[in-house]
Every structure is written in C-alpha cells, then in structure tokens.
Amino acid sequence: MDQPLMSRRTLSRRHLLQATGGTALAAALAACGGGGGGSGGGSSSKELSFVYMGTAEQQATWNKLFAKFTEQHPEIKLKAEGIPLSNWGDFFNQLSTRIAGGQVPDVIQIATEGQRLFASKGLLAPLDDYIAKDKSTIDEYYGDMDPNLVEWDKKYASTDGKTYYLPGEFNTMCMWYSKELFAKAGVPEPTPKWTWDDFRHACEQIKAKTGAFGYAAGPEYFAAIMPWLLTNGTSSFSDDWSKPTYDDPRVIEAADFNRKLVADKLSPPPGGTFDATTAAAQGKLAMFGGGRWPIISIRNLKATAKMGIVPWPVKAGQGSPVGWNGYPILKASKKKDDAWTFIKFLISKEGSSFFAQLGGTIVPARKSVANSQSFLEDAPKGTEYLYQALSYATPIPSPDKGAAVQKAIEDGWKQVLTGNASPADALGKAQTTLEGLV
Structure with missing residues (x-):
C-alpha cells in the first residue's frame, strides 16, 4: 500500500497520517x-x-x-x-x-x-x-x-x-538481504525461523569480514519500528487502538536492540542521505526492511538476482505490520x-x-x-x-490524531537511536504524550 505505499531513504512503506486530524x-x-x-x-x-x-x-x-x-x-x-x-x-x-x-x-x-x-x-x-x-x-x-x-x-x-x-x-514487512554479502562473509542466508540473535550475529560477521553495514536502522513507524515490536510480542497500541503501550518493557527492549546496532556501527546513523536500496545493490549494506515497494529500485539497479527476502527475525514470535x-x-x-x-x-x-x-x-x-x-x-x-x-x-495502529501520534512514536525512537536519551526515558516521555492524544 508507502508505495504505493511510498518510501523514504530506508524504504518506509508509508508514514502515518501527518495532517488529517488538523x-x-x-x-x-x-x-x-x-x-x-x-x-x-x-x-x-x-x-x-x-x-x-x-x-x-x-x-x-x-x-x-x-x-x-x-x-x-x-x-x-x-x-x-x-x-x-x-x-x-x-x-x-x-x-x-x-x-x-x-x-x-x-x-x-x-x-x-x-x-x-x-x-x-x-x-x-x-x-x-x-x-x-x-x-x-x-x-x-x-x-x-x-x-x-x-x-x-x-x-x-x-x-x-x-x-x-x-x-x-x-x-507487509519482511527483511530484504544481499545474498552476495552473506556469501562473501561466509554467513548462511537467513531462514524463516531465524532469531534476533541470528540477525545480530550476521550483522557482526558481515561488518567484520566485508566492512559493509549489516542493517539500516531508522525511526519509520511502519517499516523500522513496528516489525521489531511485533516480533517481540508487543505493539505501539492496544488491539482496538484506544490505549498506547509504548512504555511496555518489550518495546523498550526492541528500541535498545536497535540502539546497539547504531552504537556498534552495524547500522548507519539515522538521517542523512544514505539510501538503502542503492547501498545494498553496491555491496555496502547487507539488510534492510521492506514490503513490495523496493522492487522498482532494485530492478532499475539490476540487483534483483543479488537480493533475497525472508520473514523478519523473531524474539517472541513472528510479526509484521x-x-x-x-x-x-x-x-x-x-x-x-x-x-x-x-x-x-x-x-x-x-x-x-x-x-x-x-x-x-x-x-x-x-x-x-x-x-x-x-x-x-x-x-x-x-x-x-x-x-x-x-x-x-x-x-498498523492508526488512531485519529495521526500527526501527533506519529511524531511522538518516531521522535521517541529517534532519541533512542541517536543516544540522546535512554530507551526507558525516551519512550516513557513518548507514552505520556500518546496518552494525552487518545
């Protein structure tokens, strides 16, 4: 559906409503x-x-x-x-x-x-x-x-x-990966039942043996936040979207997992001009999250045969927005x-x-x-x-006040990735904001 379901630099399917409640x-x-x-x-x-x-x-x-x-x-x-x-x-x-x-x-x-x-x-x-x-x-x-x-x-x-x-x-969201980088690093290609630990290990091995980034972390709600929450058995909101759950310990754990990827230079820092599809096609990035939408760029880069798609790695169970x-x-x-x-x-x-x-x-x-x-x-x-x-x-949880909801969710996650606040503090503050919106 980002696109068309449209994407930004790390291929977010889409952003949540940014102005329709205004x-x-x-x-x-x-x-x-x-x-x-x-x-x-x-x-x-x-x-x-x-x-x-x-x-x-x-x-x-x-x-x-x-x-x-x-x-x-x-x-x-x-x-x-x-x-x-x-x-x-x-x-x-x-x-x-x-x-x-x-x-x-x-x-x-x-x-x-x-x-x-x-x-x-x-x-x-x-x-x-x-x-x-x-x-x-x-x-x-x-x-x-x-x-x-x-x-x-x-x-x-x-x-x-x-x-x-x-x-x-x-x-939906799956993990796109470079078959060439996995082979070059001597790391087996991921399977549908791989785990967060398997994912982290692959990032470490690929970085050590090829110099490429393992994954492109980011603060995009659909593409870079929700997959980690859902595979850890949690979400940003309750099932009926009436109650935010952004301070759940499992949300904090997922955010910290991503923070460490950036801190350990297994992922480029968020922001800037880094383009995930181009980097993957050039052998500079092993994995990025995506739905169907990366296909046009990957085809234009003549990298289709170089790529594979696999379900998101799991911690508590399978999940995808x-x-x-x-x-x-x-x-x-x-x-x-x-x-x-x-x-x-x-x-x-x-x-x-x-x-x-x-x-x-x-x-x-x-x-x-x-x-x-x-x-x-x-x-x-x-x-x-x-x-x-x-x-x-x-x-994807989509309560009415989309602009403020998305801002709180993404700003909190970004604070964690950049190291400007601890996961508990950043997401706790975001939770307070979200509670005032629903």
Missing part, C-alpha cells in the same frame, strides 16, 4: 459534512475522477492500468491523477484541502492509516447496496484472498458497521455507478494480474495473483513471504 480535514468536513457534499459537488459529469498517491515512476505503471480499463469501458471517461508525495499524511492533507475547496473526486485511494478517519466523517458513500447487487463478484473476490484482510477491513475501516472500502492491495488500500466512492460523486464499475475493475483478477505484471509496488490481495508468475517473476527469492505474512500480521 485544520485541512476540519475545513473539508465543514464543506462536505455529513450531507450532500462540497460546494462544487462531484466531478464533471463527463468524467470519472480518481485521485491516488504515486511518484512519477509509479504513475507510469498506473497509467497502463488505466489504459486497460478504458479499453474495456470506452463509455467511461476516466480522469486519473497521481499526487507525487512521499507519505500518506501529506496526501490526505492535500486531498482534504481540495475537498474543502469543492474539488471532490469520485474515487480516491485511501490506505489503512486514513480509512477509519475518512469513514467516520461523512465523506464517503456506503458500498453495501453495490455489494449486495454484485454478490457473486464480491464473494469470488473475498474467496481469493486471505480471510484476515476481510476481517481487518470490517474491524478497523468503519465505525458504524457500514462498508466503505473493499480491502485491496497491501504491504500490514496496511492495505481501499478505494471508496465519495458521497458527493455524481457518477457512483461508474465509480463502482471502476472499483470492480481494480479488484478483478484481470486488473490485479495486469498491474502485478507491470511491476506494481504493492502485493496483490488475490492469492491467485500473488502466487502467479506475473507477480513472482523478476523478483527476489522469497517474494512469496510478503503474502504469507498476512497469516501473522497486525494492522
């Missing part, structure tokens, strides 16, 4: 409210508008998918716009500002981090009648995906029992039937297969596509683990 969304609610819509209503009656997040590179892939839709549905004039931002928070903020100004698209792309918030504010049209009308189509779709996705969507993406999203493509796409219809849309036709195309086996073949940066929701050659070819060994992670993944 003034922009409040203005959007004032304009669109729980009633008919913004001052400008829906999009032009001649066009079906779709707004999504994507870099220029990702937009080129999406455009091929849109061309396929137009080929099948020439009666619908699709106007798709990709917004090239680096995190979901900025995307939601810009989208909210547009809606407040009356520029209301028909369909939008919303990741897990914003689904509950947007659904709770009266901006979206329920899909239940459409689902009932096309029951066989939706039943077939749900039957081709991990049931966890369906259950998570029901539990976390709505506050009133209505359906506003069909769960779509997703990203997960975030998925949803494609809601705006309540203000005047082309809801066409919007539903477009959504059905996006979730169809043909649409999903076509996008996977193009090299999309997200994992298909459909098992049949995720296990197909269109998704697995020209991809690192172990790519299938990204889908298998759904069996033990946890939805």
Whole structure:
C-alpha cells in the first residue's frame, strides 16, 4: 500500500497520517459534512475522477492500468491523477484541502492509516447496496484472498458497521538481504525461523569480514519500528487502538536492540542521505526492511538476482505490520455507478494480474495473483513471504490524531537511536504524550 505505499531513504512503506486530524480535514468536513457534499459537488459529469498517491515512476505503471480499463469501458471517461508525495499524511492533507475547496473526486485511494478517519466523517458513500447487487463478484473476490484482510477491513475501516472500502492491495514487512554479502562473509542466508540473535550475529560477521553495514536502522513507524515490536510480542497500541503501550518493557527492549546496532556501527546513523536500496545493490549494506515497494529500485539497479527476502527475525514470535488500500466512492460523486464499475475493475483478477505484471509496488490481495508468475517473476527469492505474512500480521495502529501520534512514536525512537536519551526515558516521555492524544 508507502508505495504505493511510498518510501523514504530506508524504504518506509508509508508514514502515518501527518495532517488529517488538523485544520485541512476540519475545513473539508465543514464543506462536505455529513450531507450532500462540497460546494462544487462531484466531478464533471463527463468524467470519472480518481485521485491516488504515486511518484512519477509509479504513475507510469498506473497509467497502463488505466489504459486497460478504458479499453474495456470506452463509455467511461476516466480522469486519473497521481499526487507525487512521499507519505500518506501529506496526501490526505492535500486531498482534504481540495475537498474543502469543492474539488471532490469520485474515487480516491485511501490506505489503512486514513480509512477509519475518512469513514467516520461523512465523506464517503456506503458500498453495501453495490455489494449486495454484485454478490457473486464480491464473494469470488473475498474467496481469493486471505480471510484476515476481510476481517481487518470490517474491524478497523468503519465505525458504524457500514462498508466503505473493499480491502485491496497491501504491504507487509519482511527483511530484504544481499545474498552476495552473506556469501562473501561466509554467513548462511537467513531462514524463516531465524532469531534476533541470528540477525545480530550476521550483522557482526558481515561488518567484520566485508566492512559493509549489516542493517539500516531508522525511526519509520511502519517499516523500522513496528516489525521489531511485533516480533517481540508487543505493539505501539492496544488491539482496538484506544490505549498506547509504548512504555511496555518489550518495546523498550526492541528500541535498545536497535540502539546497539547504531552504537556498534552495524547500522548507519539515522538521517542523512544514505539510501538503502542503492547501498545494498553496491555491496555496502547487507539488510534492510521492506514490503513490495523496493522492487522498482532494485530492478532499475539490476540487483534483483543479488537480493533475497525472508520473514523478519523473531524474539517472541513472528510479526509484521500490514496496511492495505481501499478505494471508496465519495458521497458527493455524481457518477457512483461508474465509480463502482471502476472499483470492480481494480479488484478483478484481470486488473490485479495486469498491474502485478507491470511491476506494481504493492502485493496483490488475490492469492491467485500473488502466487502467479506475473507477480513472482523478476523478483527476489522469497517474494512469496510478503503474502504469507498476512497469516501473522497486525494492522498498523492508526488512531485519529495521526500527526501527533506519529511524531511522538518516531521522535521517541529517534532519541533512542541517536543516544540522546535512554530507551526507558525516551519512550516513557513518548507514552505520556500518546496518552494525552487518545
């Protein structure tokens, strides 16, 4: 879902909401409210508008998918716009500002981090009648995906029992590793059951024998914090996202484990211009965390055959955060039937297969596509683990006040990595901040 599920230097899938709880969304609610819509209503009656997040590179892939839709549905004039931002928070903020100004698209792309918030504010049209009308189509779709996705969507993406999203493509977290550096250091490649101790040992051996960094630690909530918490049997919030748990001893232990990686120079310090994919392709970095999104950069660097993917190392048990796409219809849309036709195309086996073949940066929701050659070819060994992670993944905790929540979580972790505060002090302070937000 960062990207597209977008990434920063250490390939964070995405950032949590950075502004949607603020003034922009409040203005959007004032304009669109729980009633008919913004001052400008829906999009032009001649066009079906779709707004999504994507870099220029990702937009080129999406455009091929849109061309396929137009080929099948020439009666619908699709106007798709990709917004090239680096995190979901900025995307939601810009989208909210547009809606407040009356520029209301028909369909939008919303990741897990914003689904509950947007659904709770009266901006979206329920899909239940459409689902009932096309029951066989939706039943077939749900039957081709991990049931966890369906259950998570029901539990976390709505506050009133209505359906506003069909769960779509997703990203989980696994460890990407350089097969060449492991071989050069004489370290066996990691296996699905490896541990934190195995991981640390590999970092030490690779650093000692090749001079390369073992891992790229960072303060990114989805990609560099949550995997360590979940594999240590804890999380940033309770299961219903109502209570922060950032001062849990297991969170502190995970933060200290990462602090030592930086302190012992097994990881570059956070910040700066260090790029994980480039460093891995050049033999300067052995491991980095990622979902599906690194694939485009790795292919462009002609490093696919050099890389492998394996589940995250464990301490208490397997764990991964997960975030998925949803494609809601705006309540203000005047082309809801066409919007539903477009959504059905996006979730169809043909649409999903076509996008996977193009090299999309997200994992298909459909098992049949995720296990197909269109998704697995020209991809690192172990790519299938990204889908298998759904069996033990946890939805990324996404309470409403995203900007402040993310800041507290990431700032606390960064204080630990840089050595500016002890893990207990830094995370205890962050916990106090989080308690004031929920």
